Amino acid sequence: MSNFETTIGLEVHVEMKTNSKLLSPSPVHFGSEPNENANAIDFGYPGVLPVANKGAIEFGMRVAMALHADITPFIRWDRKNYFYPDNPKAYQTTQSQTPIGTNGYIDITLDDGTVKRIGITEMHVEEDAGKNTHGTDGYSYVDLNRQGTPLIEIVSEPDLSSPEEAKAYLEQLRKVVQFTGVSDVKMQEGQMRADVNVSLRPYGSDTYGTKVEMKNINSFNYVYNALAFEEKRQARVLMSGGTIRQETRRYDEPTKSTILMRVKEGADDYRYFPEPDLAPIAISQDWIAEVAQSLPESANDRRQRYVSELGIEQYDADVLTQTMEMADFYDQAVTSGGEPKRVANYLIGDVNAYLNKNQVELPDTQLTPEHLAGMVKLIEDGTISTKQAKKVFEAIMVGEDPAEYAHQHGLVQLSDPAQLTPIINEILDNNPQSIEDFKGGKDRAVGFLIGQIMKATKGQANPGVVNKILMQALNER
């Protein structure tokens, strides 16, 4: 590998979670019956006209802002023409000439801790295609539910030079996009997919090698494996004196290899031209400012805030800002009055362990930020012990209210000195020998007495409070 330098560029498509489609009022929803979410516009019936979804444009602006891109002040739409059954108008509405954002970047942190800046050429809003499926009955079926779902396509500069960097870029991009609130970026639902371009060239060469393209990969690991395979394959071809053809390949997971789909002879001609059915859109500074207001706090900003304002350790703040779901959850729990450090510890420790053990995501559980905050408050004010909290935690994970649960199940610490003092005095009265032992310097006696007190209170006495009252009483005797 050492003879060649790898050049990777990524085109990433992210489905945006608008309520309706980019050009029609049909709902955007995953998992419906085939063609349930497709109307006459999505079907490309004659005489129908598109109307651009303002929300999708604003989402596009959010992503452009989060990627530090310049927002194009005047956008118009273009048609990309090609025939395919999942493309009912036989053109895709996109922004080839006036992408919503240009000239952005993203910073990725490499394994050795260095930060590398990856350029982003442009990002544009466009519509997704439907889905073709081939039935076992010899027929092909078209489902247009996905047709018209707004996408943002993010095109990187060829700044990535290894599969590791490509994976780090995708992870960071996923995070940045997720924190704009425009997409849940669920990989398994195809909400983020990457087209990968990779080429090799001898070190020192000032021209890029011929690139190979792999389309629509929806797993970071697959992207990594595909690139790792391609690096080796292309190096082997070049080392043996061969040439790389411009071709489209497909990643095959079972063999962890790439398979030739077709050799490209010249560029495809999509006959792009300005979409005459849609009016162009001017993006004013006022509009940009308005959208900037609605842009949620980025992962970076949140992490810094957790450290500086809430006193959270850097590492913990990192973990809390891995996903927007976690960070939002954390913020809400703290807003609901949960002590920040203890809430963080629970999320990073017990909650994460629960999610891993049960193989679920945070939103799939019944846990609410209010319940977590409520349990933390019970611990903080001494109502329950951390030991009792273990049972309460199990309860709130299945939707129970922490205070109610603790009271109903007797998981309440006895912390009131007015209640504890008579009990302690009685036990001291009944155990004069222990008082003697204590006075004689035998500390063991204290442990025995506490044990008696706990027994008398069925374990509900607050050990801290008991200790304090007991020591005072012993010293007074």
Added chain:
Amino acid sequence: MTMNYFDHDLTSLHQQLVNKETTATELVQATLDNIKATDDQLNAFITTNPESALEAAKALDKAGQFDNALAGIPLGLKDNMATKGIQTSAASRILKDFKPVYTATAVDKLNAAGAISVGKANMDEFAMGGSTETSYYKTTTNAWDHTKVPGGSSGGSAAAVAGGQVPFALGSDTGGSIRQPAAFNGIVGMKPTYGRVSRWGLFAMASSLDQIGPFTRTVKDNALVLNTISGHDQRDSTSATREVPDFTSKLTGDVKGLRIAVPKEYFGEGIDERVSVTVRAAIAQLEALGATVDEVSLPHTKYGVAAYYIIMSSEASSNLQRYDGVKYGFRADDVKNLEDLYVKTRSEGFGDEVKRRIMLGTFSLSAGAYDAFFKKAAKIRTLIIEDFNKVFEDYDVIVGPTAPTVAYGIGEEIDDPTAMYLADVLTIPVNLAGLPGMSVNAGFVDNLPVGLQIIGKPFDESTVYQTGYAFEQASRLFEKKPDIAKEY
């Protein structure tokens, strides 16, 4: 029982309905009978919908509300406007038996006003043509001479009105498809400003040029119909948001002080001398009524046809890709694979002229040709717009002939596409610039009508109507009837 619409304009019909001298049911039945009586000569309609039309008429009669100027009045629609549940084929085989699940906005507005469509009029296939001869279904004839073409592409709508079958009809105009058949049939045809009427439900040929407009026998009728169908539509983002005036407001007959521009290029090479003479006489009449008339120049007129045929065919090639046999409409039998399905469906489903334009457009947009063709055509379009803007700094309307000739014989030109395309030279620039343009009858040559075209500033249809009305009222040409009028 037929109805002689030659003697009744929309205002008169409205009055009769209000006074209960007639009913909507009688009018609709009479209109259907008119079509029955004369359509073997005119071939104006592809489809009629007697049941739903009579049903609508009966409901209206029962309610007895004829407040709206168009309530209870029958009409015809060009077959490229979507009508829910009624075949809308754009005169193409590829949409044979296609019944939309939605209705065009312009039609919806007429329905809401109580007007009643009785059928779908013949046209050139997908509005591609100037003679209504490219229809897959039939060849419509000229109302004045059944051996002549009615013009096109809205030939069915024009012949139906000129032949007295219906009081009014809607057509669409991409490069002259309302004005030229109006001229050939001696009636009034208005192509409004681009964006004035919603295109929702209009089967697109060229999205940046298409516009729906009315055919009527008189200017006032035309203004009344445009009043009803205009306005912004949330479903068409290219429809204009500006307010719709009352288009009848300037119909006084007065044109004193109106500044009329006459482009010298509109009387140049290729224009039939007898057409020129007739149109010049009409202009002289406007001058006699008190308008000022000056000759002006629109220097880029000669590039209009070339630019138009590139832009129109480019947009059309893309717009017509959706007809692929997968989702609706005609699908070829006996296909082996996906590509075969596409190729056979489109080869069998489209006629020659449609294929010609798809190929021209596909070529103009292709990577190697885009700059020299599509991009250059777009630049010419800008120059043509600037030509008009300059003239409109000093003038209120521009007038000239609508078409270079009167109606020609059926079959005479159909095999010479270039000659057909060149015949659009006087109407095309108006579409490229998005302006309102109207044709009114200017007189006759060999008993065939000649069209006077009146072009206005953007969204100034009112002044176009003002000019047309003054001429029409002075010339009274609309009183002359074709022989077919004797059938009613």
